[in-house]
Amino acid sequence: MLGISKSTVSRALAGRSDIHPETKKKILDLASQLQYEPNTLAINLKQQKTNTIGVIVPETINRFFARAVGGIQKQADMAGMNVMICQSNESYIAEKKNLHSLMSSRVDGIIVSISTETDRSDQFASLTEKGIPLVFFDRVFEDIVASQVVTNNYEIAMEGTEHLIQQGCKRIAFVTGPEHLFNSRARLNGYLDALRKHNLQVKDSYIVHSHYRSDKVEEYTRYLLNLPQRPDAIFAINDYAALEMIHIMKKNGLRIPQDVAVLGFNNENLCRFVEPSLSSIDHPAHDIGASAAEMLINHIRHHDMKPEKRIIKSSLIIRESSRVQ
Amino acid sequence: MLGISKSTVSRALAGRSDIHPETKKKILDLASQLQYEPNTLAINLKQQKTNTIGVIVPETINRFFARAVGGIQKQADMAGMNVMICQSNESYIAEKKNLHSLMSSRVDGIIVSISTETDRSDQFASLTEKGIPLVFFDRVFEDIVASQVVTNNYEIAMEGTEHLIQQGCKRIAFVTGPEHLFNSRARLNGYLDALRKHNLQVKDSYIVHSHYRSDKVEEYTRYLLNLPQRPDAIFAINDYAALEMIHIMKKNGLRIPQDVAVLGFNNENLCRFVEPSLSSIDHPAHDIGASAAEMLINHIRHHDMKPEKRIIKSSLIIRESSRVQ
DNA sequence: CCCGATCCCGGGAACGGTCTCGGAAAAATA
DNA sequence: TATTTTTCCGAGACCGTTCCCGGGATCGGG
Incomplete structure (x- = not known):
């Protein structure tokens, strides 16, 4: 429309310097008037x-x-x-x-x-x-x-576990992700080392490997509650799981935290609003x-x-x- | 590499019919051997x-x-x-x-x-x-x-409100989104028509227009609680807001639902696990x-x-x- | 044996830009 | 005035495909 080559137009639109200011202005004006939009596909292909x-x-x-x-x-x-x-x-x-x-x-x-x-x-x-x-x-x-x-999965799992130990808990259950995931293992190691550091017995039955979905929570909660020696604390995989576990335990007449202390993971907003308010790891x-x-x-x-x-x-x-x- | 033109290659890869099966096979074999990936950018540009x-x-x-x-x-x-x-x-x-x-x-x-x-x-x-x-x-x-x-915003807001009315609530507060949003207005109208249908007084002070963020919940909850005639029911904008409101009301010594009934929105998973369990609209x-x-x-x-x-x-x-x- | 239809295939323009290169005009320098 | 430098612009290749078009080979029917 301006009788100008596409090279020059490209220069104007790309904002390069080797172009006459007046020509540039004409091009830019017309472009905005026509609501011209460069074709990203073409640019991407070329670049x-x-x-x-x-x-x-x-x-x-x-x-x-x-x-x-x-x-x-x-x-x-x-x-x-x-x-x-x-x-x-x-x-x-x-x-x-x-x-x-x-x-x-x-x-x-x-x-x-x-x-x-x-x-x-x-x-x-x-x-x-x-x-x-x-x-x-x-x-x-x-x-x-x-x-x-x-x-710092290892350290924070250790810190959380030690916190539970300091509260007097001796049978701490640990719910974590699949074994092949690195951060699951790191957390598990933090948990294990905390127990060892404080001379508490490590029991495999207290360790649950779950995935992060919610549809297994009820299952493993019942499993933990039916253990001959019921845990007195649970370090949960996330806050939603913790919430559901608390719900189930309350229905079974257990008091939180007196009978079972619970520690969540992720520090969702809801932690502050549930009853009891939920301890958690801020991630x-x-x-x-x-x-x-x-x-x-x-x-x-x-x-x-x-x-x-x-x-x-x-x-x-x-x-x-x-x-x- | 095959001494074949790109047109033919294109035909083979696109799975068109006007190509000799043998040629096609040769091309496809080599393509998979070379892990050839067509360039989506170019295709998109052309198409x-x-x-x-x-x-x-x-x-x-x-x-x-x-x-x-x-x-x-x-x-x-x-x-x-x-x-x-x-x-x-x-x-x-x-x-x-x-x-x-x-x-x-x-x-x-x-x-x-x-x-x-x-x-x-x-x-x-x-x-x-x-x-x-x-x-x-x-x-x-x-x-x-x-x-x-x-x-069906209008109908469901009406249904929810009527449910609260049937529970004996007479002073129903309604928290909804900004006025200019169509579905906020539709819900509001459902609420209003339910009140009118049952000959309950409409009070503007019971209607809160909020946005969907969580940072105003405390503010409007306090506002509602400090009203000369405190609401005996709240229809909340979503479940998280409802949860926070319940938390605040409990702290103020109010019983849910006896003193204030609460109805949420969205039917999140957590509705089942909080105390009291939360009525909601399944969306x-x-x-x-x-x-x-x-x-x-x-x-x-x-x-x-x-x-x-x-x-x-x-x-x-x-x-x-x-x-x- | 000739001719039209069918089957495959290659050439090359096109998609809408970028960018290199070279050259004309203008400006600066000698 | 002649030469060099600078400024500005156009031509055209290119990115990696698709697809239209045309043409050679093969096949079948008359």
Whole structure:
């Protein structure tokens, strides 16, 4: 329309300097008048990058991941990047499909928190081979060389367990995730070492490996309550599970925390509003996500960066459900 | 490598018929051997479509939207489409930015649930002009001609209110969303008509317009409790708000439901586990999302479809918090 | 044996931009 | 005035596909 070549138009729109100010103005004016929008697809194809980061999380129904995704999106926003979110629904094959779809969408990098089913890392190895930056958070692999953001699982599980011990509890049950998940194991070790440190007997029957879904809570609660030596404290896998366990125990006439002290995980809002208020581990989900995104963006921009491991500190929040005295 | 033109390769990979089976096999074999992945960017550019649907929701921290997004993703998955999720964080300008970014990503269609701040629809009107299919769910506009999926807000608010009336409550407070949101108004009207039907006085001081965030709950709870004629029932905006309100009222020595009956909204899992268990409105989030996605996909595939309005029924779940007798 | 139909396949434009390169005009310098 | 430098712009290749079109080979019918 202006009798100007597309090269010049491209220069104007990209805001480059080798163009006459007057020509630039004419182009920009006409562009805004026509409501011209550059075709991102074409740009991405030419540039061989999409300016978007892919995310695979187990499920955003889980508030921890919803908050982490929030952190990722905020960080991406600040960097002018887009985010593509996939849910594995805690399924290994769905996770694999997600990965494939993100790769075929040519995302510039991927952030992953693996599903409970996932017990091998080969599908991610091929990513690093292809030079696609990869960052894991919270649920990570030990053996893969990739950047990761985790919390101090071991220490906080130890701290939580010691807190219960200090309240006088001697038979502390521990509900954690699947054994093959690194952070489940780390938490378990923290729990075990706390018991040993205080010369308490470790009983395997007090240890429950569950997945993070809610449909097994009733089952393992009944199991724990029917044990010959009923636990006098429970360190739960998350707050919702803790809440349901408390509900079941109350129905069975048990008092919380006098008969059974309970410690949750994630420090959801509801902890403050239930009765008794729920002690929990504050897990800085938003920060974890933001940190992972920050690392990934660095990897994307500087392809020679070495893998890095960041540890973000959780903290113990003590409320009524674990205050025995 | 095979001495075959790219046209033929394209034919083989696209699975078209005008190709010799033997040639096709050779190509497919080599492709899988080389782990060849077609470049989606190029395909999208050529086809002028991306096979992805964009979603804008207020925030996935809100479990209603997390579940709705789950429904959308499931439906998209079945149709072989991708999903791009954006969060407006209940902000009008963020929503506008999301919309812009989705459009520049050239999504084939968009599903929206508007933010609390959004009180005009012009930014969406331009979408329909450009022929991009658009479906609203839950939080919708009345005035815009577009497909939408909503629940029977009016009827269910009426039913909930009548339930409270039948329990003998006479001073029923109603907490709902901003006035400019259609479903807030629909719910309010259901509430008002229920009162009128049973010849109860409508008092404006019992009606609270809030947003869906949690940080105002304490404020309006105190307001309601300090009213000269304290309400004897509260119909809350969602379950988390109801939980917090119950917590505050208990601290003030009020008994639930004898002194104040409480009815929540969304029927979260926790409703069953709190004390007293929480009556609520079951809001079929997953179905709403799935239904919206189904409609959008239809619109994408058959561009001549007329806008359609679907209503999905919520249901009243009565538990202890509203059973007075 | 000839001719039209059918079956495969290759050439090349197109999608909508970016970017390199070269060259003309204008400005600066000799 | 002649030469060099700078400023600005256009031509055209390119990203990786799809798809239209045209043409050669094979086949069948008359």
